[in-house]
Amino acid sequence: MAPAPDLLPLAAARPPDGAPPGPDAPDDPSAPAVRERLTAFADASPLTVLRRLESSAKGLDEREAERRLPRDGARPLVPGAVRRAAAHLARLARTATDPFVLVLAGLSLVSAVTGDPRGAVLIALVAVLSCLLRFRQEHRSDLAAARLRALTTATATVLRRAEPGAAPAAREVPVDQVVAGDVVLLGPGDMAPADLRLLSSSDLRVNQAAFTGESPPAGKRAAWTGTGGAPAGERPGLFERRELCLMGTSVVGGTGTAVAVATGSRTYFGATHRDLPRRAPATTFDRGVRAVSWALLGAVLAAVPVVFALNGIDRGSWSHALLFAVSTAVAITPEMLPLVVTTALARGAAVLARGHVLARRLPAVHNLGAMDTLCTDKTGTLTLDRITLACHVDPLGDPDAGVLYWARVNALWSAELAPEAAGDTIDEALLAADGAAGDPYEDVRGVGAVPFDSARRRATVVVRPRDRLGCEVVVTKGAVEDVLELCERVRLPGGTAPLGAGERDRLRALADGRAADGIRLLAVATAERPPSGRGPGPADERGLTLLGFVGFHDEPDPSAAGALAGLARLGVRHVIVTGDHPLAARRTCRDAGRVPGRTVLGAELAALDDGALRDLVAAADPATTLIFARVDPRAKARIVAALQRAGRTVGFLGDGVNDAPALRAADVGISVTGAVDLARESADVILLRKDLRALERAITGGRRTFGAGVTYIKIAVTSNVGNVASMLAASALLPFMPLLPLQVLAQNLVFDLSQLSLAYDRVDRAGLAGPRTFDVRDLARFVAFFGLIGAVFDLATFGLLWWALQGYGDGPREALFHTGWFAENLLTQAVAILLLRGRGRRRGSPRPARPVVLAAVALSLTGLLLPFSPLGAAIGLRPLPAGLLPVLAAVLAGYALATVLMRRLYLRLFRRWL
Secondary structure, eight states, X not given: OOOOOOOOOOOOOOOOSSOOOOTTOOOOOSHHHHHHHHHHHHHSOHHHHHHHTTOOTTOEXXXXXXXXXXXXXXXXXOGGGSOHHHHHHHHHHHHHTOHHHHHHHHHHHHHHHTTOHHHHHHHHHHHHXXXXXXXXHHHHHHHHHHHHHHTSOOEEEEEEESSTTSOOEEEEEEGGGOOTTOEEEEOTTOBOOSEEEEEEEEEEEEEOHHHHOOOSOEEEOOOOOOGGGSOGGGSXXXXXOTTEEOTTOEEEEEEEEEEEEEOGGGSHHHHHHHHSOSSOXXXXXXXXXXXXXXXXXXXXXXXXXXXXHHHHHHHSOHHHHHHHHHHHHHHHSOTTHHHHHHHHHHHHHHHHHHTTEEESSTHHHHXXXXXXXEEEOSTTTTEEEEEEEEEEEOTTSOBOHHHHHHHHHHHHXXXXXXXXXXXXXXXXXXXXXXXXXXXXXXXXXXXXXXXXXXXXXXXEEEEEETTOTTOEEEEEEEEHHHHHTTEEEEEETTEEEEOOHHHHHHHHHHHHHHHHTTOEEEEEEEEEEOOOSSOOOGGGOOSEEEEEEEEEEEEXXXXXXXXHHHHHHTTOEEEEEOSSOHHHHHHHHHHTTOOEEEEEEHHHHHTSOHHHHHHHHHTSOTTSEEEEESXXXXXXXXXXXHHHHTTOOEEEEOOSGGGHHHHHHSSEEEEETTSOHHHHHHOSEEESSXXXXXXXXXHHHHHHHHHHHHHHHHHHHHHHHHHHHHHHHHHHHOSSOSXXXXXXXXXXXXXXXXXXXXXXXXXXXXXXXXXXXXXXXXXXXXXXXXXXXXXXXXXXXXXXXXXXXXXXXXXXXXXXXHHHHXXXXXXXXXXXXXXXXXXXXGGTOOOOOHHHHXXXXXXXXHHHHGGGSHHHHHTTOOOOOGGGHHHHHHHHHHHHHHHHHHHHHHHHHHSOOO
């Protein structure tokens, strides 16, 4: 921690209109009110601010700070960090209201009412297991996210007095113990622990990228401008106010002393959090699950009344008809669907975790696979949030090692002679660069420095060459316009020449041209003079000769280009959404290997209504990257919503406070481990390593997980619909039910348990090539094709069983019929698992994984051996006579052959599988 600079004299000032509130002023938590309060503090003089906060430049005494702590101590901004019991209950309620779970709850209730308690208990148990599994996985993800938060430091240095009248002393306190009125000391590397109004500063530079998205640090100073009387439209924005350092920003250079004017939830950061929707909007997973659930529920509601009416009229027993209707509902419903889908998602989350990707919410695993559009911020995501040297050129624009040498001289001796300038990212980039024409440490000796400040926009050092006596060299580096004003001559290949108006215009055009490429130029100029014997000052910055320019840009993330290329291969479009300059955004886009497309500025965006914005994003060229620049946090969320209205499944990758609304609005919000807390808590997925290639692997993993889930749904619903169709036919042909309700439930449970193995299956690479999500029309088409086969062979089984059991009495024949169809169902479903999991080996599907093969074998053995067990007897099954085995074998062979033929026809007609 650098020592606090001496406080500037605080002159008394009359409070302007809109004076800042006192320490006990009532809270208005809305964002406009927070901005108004902060503006009032910036408009007031430092002395007025201290008086209104009932503080002083010496800080608070310990007793007063303790008194204010209950009111001003950090108020948790993240709901998951407080009221844990309420958060757990809310999560449990969310899992319990899953549409599939509600369907199961309804079936359990109907089973209980119709006198089938065992079936009711079994169905309810499946629903409870699904809820608990999903709850456990999401709770574990939250614990992992909490451990990430615990890794961050959270202390601040404040001036406190042991008692009133005592001398102040600097002490470290936790951020949550900083109160309004505390005097905070700032130095390089410090985070602002509250919203601060500067009292004094020395070349203070603050990184505001977490809010604004702009990499270059902002200069801050305590000087009071007294702009409170200016019209509201002419006042600078909060991040342009040099007097304010907002919570969440960090110091990159210089020192300062400030007073805390707002803490915890009263800060601008807190207002941003409150503006976030408390409940994330429905995602692609939610919409897909809802669509499939309603389709299944519709099938149940359509089939049950028909079965009930037909059986009641035909048999004259309405109680028998109701029992058969319940059997039909059980048969058509995949009871294990919530458990299977949750298991697949949980396994997918575990696979992602091994790849250093934390899924904080299970549906995010699916949404990653469904994502077809990725929006990214620029700073800290596509770039490393680090400035790098891009060029060093002479006044004609040609590379010049001499320009780099003198720029390095300026950077080195600025740091050596002005410690408060240490940490300047531009100087660090210069000192790390290679290719200079000499050693600035060995060749010259520093005499003095005039540090950079945001008013002059330049830094100057005076050095003495070690090989030239009686000579000093003034070296100035800074903004092109400001340095050109101090130059009288320009160095050209033929020597120096006067710097006239035409040449100045040409040099400005050169700087503008580089800016169009996203390169920020600084001018480098020198002047020689005899030793003056006094320290240097701004008056020495005159009569300079322009040597050339050094250029900088945000250093791109080396993994970004490969990752974005990989995402493009996976069918994911890229959109840049940033608060930074459009030219910088386009340069970053090119550095990441993408072709910049249309660039939309925030002002243009604000003029578009929602319909026009949707049309704009829908019409964007998919081969290029659409860019939105100079946009605020709300506009980012609006862009995400427009993409969703255009039919896209949107992911948003960001790490700053300004990204939180968009992270919450996206189908899948993605952040990184080094992001600010609010961004991490708003995200569904966290990259535990700042490597964008992990995102490509995560999307592939999400598509594998979806493939397992949708394979189960298609196979299970196909089998169930075929069974229901055959049961409807059987109800008109047989004098008894083809299966009892408990037998139907047992059959479905055994079948569904076997399909848990699909979570461990190999996935066809064709299924990973594009975004994946639920498609009810595709499901209906698949079920219509292959459900018909099942129904046909079920009816064939009915006929064969009826014929083969003619010699038995009514009671044994009914029990054996139930057993025969039970066994045939499980055998054909085992074949369905192996044949319907993919397109077939000849068409490129991988071999089934060992768990899938073992599950199919286990399912077949269950169908054949369960009737011989006490459990089989308990549900009304009896051992089959040996004479029925050839009948079952013939049905099984015919079903397998018909399924293979229909699979070929299906692929030929629709050219897709899952």
